Amino acid sequence: MRTRRDRADNSSPPPTATEHTVAVDRPIGRRRIGVVEDHESVVMGLTLMLADQDDLELAVTAQTVPELLATGLTLDLAILDLRLGDGSSPTGNVELLRAAGIDTLVFTGAENPYMVRLAARAGVLGVVRKSEARAVVVEAIRAAAYGEQVVTTDWAAAIDGDPKLLDVGLSPRQREVLALYASGEKTARVAHLTGLAPQTVTDYLGRIRAKYAEAGRPSPTKTDLYKRAVEDGLLPMPQIPWDQ
Structure with a gap:
């Protein structure tokens, strides 16, 4: 399967207060989508x-990953x-999809915060409720299909309320590089703003990714690093979520 994990040097500007995703350059072409749902x-x-x-394009539907x-x-x-009939866990399902190079958008009733x-x-x-309006759901799917983070209140609450997000022990300089x-x-x-050599910035990013991987919080792409920076309070949570 084709992997889309090569967006590590996305040059899009940071999100503003009125944006709901971590924007990437959208390539031309139809996005192919699979649905894993047993209802x-x-x-x-x-x-x-x-x-x-x-x-x-909704290319395929299946009852299990x-x-x-x-x-x-x-x-x-x-x-x-x-919640799938085979009793599989969200963690295992997402990991299987990630290993195949497929990004995941959760579409749920959000009745179980632990599973979220x-x-x-x-x-x-991202995490989108099944109760959302059609326009909201479609735009969330579109954003995720182009590799953009879909920031909702449910996603934010899941991150904010999770005590198991381990501290990776970044140095002050590493935190500065990551935030930028x-x-x-x-x-x-980043090199210009910090006074570091470009190769030094690249080395820092490599060490940052290694630390997150060791903590069980892999961050192979720039989108992943944005999420880690939000999780660890280095960047602010977007002010206007999808579901407001």
């Missing part, structure tokens, strides 16, 4: 929502329900 009515609803979207992956289809995004926290920790792009880079600055700009 037929939800699948039908998503099918109708996306039917008239020129840039979004292994069933989805067994199709061998190239996908840009998986929409995942947290598990998904948030596993590295999903994750906010949208390019490596050369």
